[in-house]
Amino acid sequence: MSLSSASTGVRQTDFRFRCIACGDLSDAASRDFRCAQCGDLLEIVYPKWKQAKPDAAQLKSTWRARRLSQSAVDLSGVWRFRDLLPALDEDQQAITLREGNTPLYELPRCARITGVPRLFAKHQGMNPTASFKDAGMTVAATFARRAGFRWVACASTGNTSASMAAYAARGGMRSLVLVPEGKISWSKLSQALDYGAVTCQLRTDFDGCLRLLQQLVLKAPVYQLNSINPFRLEGQKTLALELLEQLDWQPPDHIIVPGGNLGNSSAIGKALVEMHGLGLISRLPKLSVIQAEGANALVRTLREAGGKRLINVPAETRATAIRIGNPASWKKALHVLEATAGACEQVSEIEIAQAKAEIGAEGIGCEPASAVTLAGLKKLLAQGFVKPDETVVLVLTGNLLKDPDFTIDFHRGDMFGGESASSAALKPLRHPPIVLDATLDAVIGALERAE
Numbered sequence: 001m002s003l004s005s006a007s008t009g010v011r012q013t014d015f016r017f018r019c020i021a022c023g024d025l026s027d028a029a030s031r032d033f034r035c036a037q038c039g040d041l042l043e044i045v046y047p048k049w050k051q052a053k054p055d056a057a058q059l060k061s062t063w064r065a066r067r068l069s070q071s072a073v074d075l076s077g078v079w080r081f082r083d084l085l086p087a088l089d090e091d092q093q094a095i096t097l098r099e100g101n102t103p104l105y106e107l108p109r110c111a112r113i114t115g116v117p118r119l120f121a122k123h124q125g126m127n128p129t130a131s132f133k134d135a136g137m138t139v140a141a142t143f144a145r146r147a148g149f150r151w152v153a154c155a156s157t158g159n160t161s162a163s164m165a166a167y168a169a170r171g172g173m174r175s176l177v178l179v180p181e182g183k184i185s186w187s188k189l190s191q192a193l194d195y196g197a198v199t200c201q202l203r204t205d206f207d208g209c210l211r212l213l214q215q216l217v218l219k220a221p222v223y224q225l226n227s228i229n230p231f232r233l234e235g236q237k238t239l240a241l242e243l244l245e246q247l248d249w250q251p252p253d254h255i256i257v258p259g260g261n262l263g264n265s266s267a268i269g270k271a272l273v274e275m276h277g278l279g280l281i282s283r284l285p286k287l288s289v290i291q292a293e294g295a296n297a298l299v300r301t302l303r304e305a306g307g308k309r310l311i312n313v314p315a316e317t318r319a320t321a322i323r324i325g326n327p328a329s330w331k332k333a334l335h336v337l338e339a340t341a342g343a344c345e346q347v348s349e350i351e352i353a354q355a356k357a358e359i360g361a362e363g364i365g366c367e368p369a370s371a372v373t374l375a376g377l378k379k380l381l382a383q384g385f386v387k388p389d390e391t392v393v394l395v396l397t398g399n400l401l402k403d404p405d406f407t408i409d410f411h412r413g414d415m416f417g418g419e420s421a422s423s424a425a426l427k428p429l430r431h432p433p434i435v436l437d438a439t440l441d442a443v444i445g446a447l448e449r450a451e
């Protein structure tokens with residue numbers, strides 16, 4: 001295999017890298033995107049905003065005007081907000097699949113179930129590869145190509161790899177995917193294969209894949225596209241920008257997001273803090289992170305260690321996208337929880353399955369990891385953290401079709417080992433397929449029984 005020998009980092013333009021722990025500022029990042037001084041994660045900052053703060057009203061009207069444009073960067077729901085992203089060279093093409101531009105749906109049925117009338121879903125599963133990863137990938141893949149890399153790589157629970165493989169293919173780069181063998185959905189794996197990635201199913205979990213990737217990028221000229229890469233998080237910020245624009249810049253009271261490796265919550269929180277600082281919004285929504293009980297590293301880190309040190313957990317959940325026990329961005333996520341006064345909760349497998357079916361019954365659907373948001377909302381309501389008269393936005397991170405096995409097992413009743421008391425409560429939500437003789441009577445009978 002011939003790997004091009006591109007050097008690290010990118011040419012300096014209008015942004016800098018800042019270490020989240022020691023605050024060290026640098027113009028270039030090392031291959032593993034860790035601080036050269038202390039080894040912690042980096043974030044991207046824009047010193048120019050201090051010298052000349054962008055005008056909020058001007059930004060809003062520029063972003064609105066770009067919606068009428070047919071240029072590739074304006075058709076992207078990410079690059080349309082490029083004023084708050086690392087700048088592209090003038091002659092440089094973004095690698096874009098028209099990501100972003102995702103709908104904000106009302107959830108009338110879930111509103112009735114929860115008693116929260118103003119309940120919305122920002123559906124990131126409506127992105128080109130059907131997950132929120134595309135918003136970050138368009139930015140990070142563009143900067144990978146600009147830095148001259150021929151190979152990009154990631155560890156993944158499935159969605160990152162699908163997205164990375166697509167953007168690498170569009171950008172003329174090769175891609176290397178490391179996924180835990182047998183622990184990601186076939187649907188996501190099939191995307192990586194179709195987009196031409198070299199796909200390695202490793203006999204380990206996600207955390208093992210990520211550890212190996214971090215070693216690999218120091219040895220081979222591959223550019224890492226996990227959310228440790230701060231360009232990813234810059235792109236994912238635009239979820240919040242687009243959401244606030246859809247709400248006419250009236251901040252919701254709560255935004256609720258699933259937590260896995262904790263990059264997305266960190267990105268959304270960074271966007272909210274930046275928007276507030278620039279005067280785009282007048283107050284900060286509370287950003288809350290929900291994890292699966294079986295992959296609850298952040299919950300335990302807060303409860304048992306007061307947020308001082310990460311508590312790793314052996315992750316186990318059928319919401320495979322968030323089956324992560326050693327989240328890389330835990331410090332960034334803690335920071336945004338604190339900055340926005342958000343909460344961190346965990347939900348059970350049964351609560352996830354129930355919430356997923358309830359979102360499905362809205363005619364929207366999502367993958368299991370996304371459904372933790374609705375399950376988490378129910379808990380935050382019970383605790384009084386969310387009030388019924390507040391406005392709540394759930395971030396649905398992935399499309400229903402990402403994990404058909406989960407949906408089919410649920411509806412067939414193959415989940416949770418038969419009819420335990422709590423799974424019996426799920427029965428009214430189940431719509432199993434019915435095998436019948438091909439006769440009119442049989443079908444009419446099925447209709448009558450379903451009434």
Ligand code: F0G
Pocket residue numbers: 131155156157158159160161227258259260261262263264265321322367369370397398
């Ligand atoms: N929801 C979905 C559908 C995901 O795929 C992920 C993460 C998350 C939520 C959690 O987001 O990691 O930023 O906290 N998926 C990664 C992957 C890890 O490899 O696809 P996070």
